[in-house]
Amino acid sequence: MRTGSEPTTARSALRLRLWLSVWGLVWAVAGTVAFALVGRPGWAAACGALWLIVTVDLAVVLRHIRQGPHYQPGPDVPPYPPPEHDSR
Template sequence: MRTGSEPATARSPLRMRFWLSLWGLLWAAFGMTVFALVGRPGWAVACGVLFVVAAVDLTMVLRHLRQGPHWQPGRDIPPYEPDHGGTGRGRTRHGHPRRG
């Protein structure tokens, strides 16, 4: 939700997250393999968990990169009224406009 306090040029560092996730994925795979070969199953499992976390993050980053940029309102659009958990002004309980 837009609050009006965010910078006008705010961007998510998705490309940096992509490379960091890839780096973590490679190191986790390397660590998992090495620890399994030297007989340290606990450390191998820990690296396996990190591998899964990095793989999920990489998948999400790739999904967001493929979606492309999203439209954001400009400076001439005022911030939205925050949702305070109520029904809102002029709306019914289900979010439909009130009649008459």
């Protein structure tokens, strides 16, 4: 819910999230390969699952970066009123 107190220049840290995803991807791939080479299939599978999750997150972050900024109401748009509560 918009309260009207948000900063007008607030932005998501997508570039930071991108580089953290790349860092996680490197470690997940390295872990999968290393554990597979030393004969630890359980740990290799866990790193492989993490690899999949990081890859999906990386794709989502790249999609959001490519979409660019979205419409945000300006300072002249009043905040939404709080929802009405029933007093039952």
